Amino acid sequence: MNANMERPRVVIVGCGFGGLEAARALAKAPVDITLVERTNHHLFQPLLYQVATAGLSAPAIAAPVRHLFRAQANLTTLLGEVTSIDADARRVLLRDGDALPYDHLIVAAGATHSYFGRDEWAAHAPGLKTLDDAFEIRRRVLLAFEMAEKEPDEAKRRGWLTFVVIGGGPTGVEMAGTMAEIARTTLPGEFRRIDPSSAAILLVEGSPRVLGAMPESLSASARLQLERLGVEVRVSSRVTAIDANGLEVSPPEPAAPYRIEARCIVWAAGVAASPLGRQLASAVGAEADRAGRVVVLPDLSVPGHPEISVIGDLASAKSHVEGREPVPVPGVSPGAKQMGRAAAGNLLRRLRGEATQAFRYRDYGNLATIGRNSAVVDLTTPVGPVRFSGHLAWLFWLFAHIWFLIGFRNRIVVLIDWASAYWSSQRYARVVTDIERVVANQSSKKPPL
């Protein structure tokens, strides 16, 4: 402990689900916490696809970090980006040159998208992790219909009206399902030259099924629900190239590789840990997995540095139950939250001189939505799994997500937005800004009407 300070200094890096829970769990602890966050808000990421598809406004799913912690007197919020951790000197270094000393560190810097080494794809197929990403995708989806309306050339118009989502995990399934809704339900009747419902929405997944983390029966149900919404699902298909006008797909043998002309492509395939993961792993001599996540000890700390915990999407952690083989913790928000609470608990134990505890992940199940009235739910209950899909699953998904939204106001706003969207088939947030960048030079010349 630092001699100049009365209380141990705790630094928490990141305010996603993990960092937020850790900070809250330390609310009454005799420590001084600095919560460092790159943005000014906590983002409710499970609903980010709704911002990207114009169903919700950004403030509906984002709460100012500073406001969330206004009453927590032992916590200071700091807007900044951590670039590296100096584990020997016990301080984190910020992009602006500042350094923050700590006695205890909880690293919850999260994940970003990964293009598997093909970073040049990022410009043509944006991923969905931040509000800026969501605005970019909203812009591309809505403007594609506008460009199609202006395009006299049939083949080029097809390119604007072909939407491809790469990756069949929860985000990819949500995006594809909602894009199909937009094309089939929201926009028809609003255009004079094109028929928005003729748009093609394709979901390309490398493995043999969508929602690979779900039981097979629910994957099959999700695929069926997607197809009913009008999404073409192409499984066992790898993407081998992406450019401004389309992508190349390698389907299962013996089919030959083919090209899809598409102007709006969304990347929902790969996730990699924040670069901070590899930096920290190499600084403390820990292992980093292929996705750049830090392989942590059972109590979520890193080897040789019990004062450093890594949680959430940045951690490759296992769940420990006595008498059973440890199993990997899935990269879902309940996992991050539980790790946050566990890391805070172990920090308090260390302050009291007690032994830390191994992390145990409690799996309450898994759910994914596909579109209006469509979802799959896989609950883990004491009497075994409960699985259902369709309308009831969608309602369950809806209320679960609204329940967990941070902040009372947001919940009401989101509920009203959804109730209204549900009854009217309209989408509230069909507003795009920064249009010029997209429109300039994308329209082909055409003769006067």
Next chain:
Amino acid sequence: MNANMERPRVVIVGCGFGGLEAARALAKAPVDITLVERTNHHLFQPLLYQVATAGLSAPAIAAPVRHLFRAQANLTTLLGEVTSIDADARRVLLRDGDALPYDHLIVAAGATHSYFGRDEWAAHAPGLKTLDDAFEIRRRVLLAFEMAEKEPDEAKRRGWLTFVVIGGGPTGVEMAGTMAEIARTTLPGEFRRIDPSSAAILLVEGSPRVLGAMPESLSASARLQLERLGVEVRVSSRVTAIDANGLEVSPPEPAAPYRIEARCIVWAAGVAASPLGRQLASAVGAEADRAGRVVVLPDLSVPGHPEISVIGDLASAKSHVEGREPVPVPGVSPGAKQMGRAAAGNLLRRLRGEATQAFRYRDYGNLATIGRNSAVVDLTTPVGPVRFSGHLAWLFWLFAHIWFLIGFRNRIVVLIDWASAYWSSQRYARVVTDIERVVANQSSKKPPL
């Protein structure tokens, strides 16, 4: 009329209040309308300051143009920017190279901010006309407090905590009042090192009073209400220089010019017509006034071209009442709306071979808000002016604005946002994106904490 078309082609440029009303007034007319708009939304500009000050989300005050006109079968919406008008060939030219022929043209391209020839000020003092502008100001206002919290140097911290609004018209008064509210009511308690309520909010106005278009008694009341909210009002003060760290002010003689160190400056001083105004004026040989507005004939058309009307902020128009001297139409939204309806009416008269009518502006009064519970109202009634200010005026202002908001959904959302903001003193939309650009290189180095 074009020989190939059955019905006259009407092109409307811009979908602000004027363009929107003109398009609606032609809903049942036997014409084919193309509505060309640079953005994809109609913006309810009177509430734009609420987006800039984080009180409302963007979708709450913006409605997709295409959606507004989905049921109007004689209208096609086109996303595009008109760069010039070829009055002789009767076509408008778009940035992407397209040309739109017309038989009748209504130009409602609106206004932008003017820096009176000092365009280099734009980078340091953004104005407020578009959603992108509002996001930029929101970013600067909220991040200034974040930067102040990180800044160890007292003088520099003061610079981050000094907010200057240039221009004491309705927008400047609203911005200054709301920024004072944020500093005094919303943020206190959320910071650990700075006291947000110590922020200085200055309103600098070149003329001797704020709200110059209002009666003197209401200007005085507005100033008093601003000062009660904690705004320093400096009238008869001209801004002579603006840079990244502050501005120079020339107060009334004999006081000497002085400098204000301020990192967040908002420009609400000058408005100029869209460049399309001057282009059109010179093309048809009409006069353009100093602000670049086209001086129109009594029926809102331009000399020698009865098929072209100019309305809204792009027009320098007069109101004509028999037996009275014509008076200028003020640049307010009711003026634009009335011109839109009048231009549509004259277009229909020309189609029927009737004479056009001179425009008459009906002045129902003027209102401006200052902050929570603060506003001034100046109603024009058959029995003379009715003037009031304070809480009642604020309620009147609130309901008038919500009433005129486009679209039923938005009204409810705005009402809820406001009711909640009112009771909690919180602001809903304290979310900023694209943070890196602002934060990078703005923080001064400081020693580790």
